[in-house]
Amino acid sequence: MLTKAKVQEFLKEIEVDDLVNNLQVMGNDVYIDMTAHSPAMHEKKKLEVAMKQAFASEFGEDVVLKLKIVSPEPTEVQQNQIKGKQIPGIQNIIAVASGKGGVGKSTVAANLAVTLAKMGFKVGLLDADIYGPSVPTMLDTEGSKPLSVEVDGRNLMQPIENYGVKMLSIGYFSGANQAVVWRGPMASKALNQMIRDAHWGELDFLLIDLPPGTGDIHLSIIQEVPVTGAVIVSTPQHVALADVRKGIAMFQMESINIPVLGLIENMAYFTPEELPENKYYIFGKQGAQYLAEDLGIPVLGEIPLIQSIREAGDVGRPAAMQEGSIIEEIYKTTAQKMIESLVERNKNLPPTEAVKITTMAGCSTRK
Template identity: 45%
Template sequence: MKKKIEKALKNVIIIDNKNIIESGWVKKIDLLDNEIKIYLSLSNPAMHIKNKLIKDITHSIKNQNISDTISIKIEIKSDTNTKTKSIIKNIIAVASGKGGVGKSTIATNIAVTLVKMGFHVGLLDADIYGPSIPLMFNIENKSVNFQYKNGIMNPVTSYGVKILSIGFFSKYGQAIVWRGPMVTKVLRQFMHETNWGKLDFLIVDLPPGTGDIHLSLLQEIPLKGIVIVSTSQKIALSDVNRSVGMFRIESIYVPILGIIENMSYVLSKKEKCYFFGKNGVKDFSKKMNIFFLGEIPMLQKIREYSDLGTPVVLENEETRNIFMNITKNIINKLHGIT
């Protein structure tokens, strides 16, 4: 029976196409009545990877028709030698109080623009409940199956950007139903237990709102600044106003580098049609003393390339120039606070 279990465990693939038997993760197998206990030893396993292992092992053993009652225990082995030695010069968060304003699209294209300017760039998708970055870069789950090694996660590189997202560890469309403390723990692991290497910039795509996720990130991650995204719609600016208030709270203060007006207008017969209202973000920036970084029109090309999983700045010159100017403004503001 033990051989059948080992055979089942060989179907659980992890790093470099190795299974958990070959990798030495399985330390002990106990058979107690109708119960199977499998002890694994990992170095600082991230919670979502631990959960995936339990699921994969359980599924593999059940497929062998060995037992219906399975108990799996994972022993966590602490190994100080596996701590990352990442050196990140500038961590910038892209935020908005309102969802659906194109924050992830902007974070994606700013990251790729920075790469094209010659910088080493990472992108951390902190939007746990609605991760969009995997779609923006056309990264499938199967491409990240072997990115976890020696207790440290290795980001996936796409278009020159090092990327990590909770979307890599969940099926497309699968709901992630987690409480705040669990989310915070995962994001902490993404930040501190990932081999980011040497980066000039790490862009953090924040979820919308002003909840405990934001507070935890602001208190734990040494952010250099915040880039805010909004449309000119009054309801969007109302939510953004609350976000600005949060970032300016004395105990968690983070400099706001500026605000971007997204989907600012549509070109109709060579005339600008301001679908969400004209100059709403510009007026808001003056009122709140926030630098206006630039405006991005509502272009069909942006939507098309985003759906294809290709950053639009790589394919469309008009959009490339817009993002280049905005990115230069961000860098200039960053230099002004350092």
């Protein structure tokens, strides 16, 4: 017969006894309340999966584990770090990242930004892709020059605004055709200025279009800025998906610990716009789903490969703005899923890190 002592002994053996707050054994039902090592969602998920596997292999399928995992209280030091990093007025900072270049990360960031703006949110977009800033082209603001404004005695950069999105990009300062060959510290200093020395005003979301890959610049941005969560963009090919793991691992590093809100699969399939029900999985099918399941993160959206997305990017009017189009619909669903993932993330974090979602159109709210 299963006893409390037996379970206690096993918990000690698998070295989680110090995480357990409450243990009850009733017949074959084992009730365990425990505290995860860190507040990050993936840590709780990892612990849950490991506990379930360990219990099944030790006690067999008849024993039912009723597990409740809570987040640890942040330490005073952590609370102060969070407060120090907060950017007044900006509720959520979402990093849009990709393991590989050319997967459509900037296109996705631009389309998500206009979609969130159409949903009624106050949105900012920071083009941190110093190697190839594309926000000015994609949102038709090429050649614009941010003005300087005085706010509370400080001179701040005034973001450029179009389609309801406030934006800043290194492209506004360096000229579109001028190659930006900056070293890491210089680039991250410039980016930090664009985040902190800019008059963003009140924002529900500031999306940061990161450079592709996982280098020093990424680390310095995500260490300096209080990023709420990361969205990873990938295409379905194996080579691209393999790099997604590296990207996710970067956000999940212990010193960084940024929750990954989900994966967006871009160019998931080709579809002719006049026959949207015909889908051709030319780069492979369901690879992103399997990978996401394996990593315990949701797939937020599958964006098709459509000629008009490329054309819209080139003319500076993101495809998601086309009223009644399938792209508009797909981006709306993707943005909603991102928000759901964000709300879920907030449930799993201590209140100091939990962020507000203020204005909502058709989505759940949390304050």
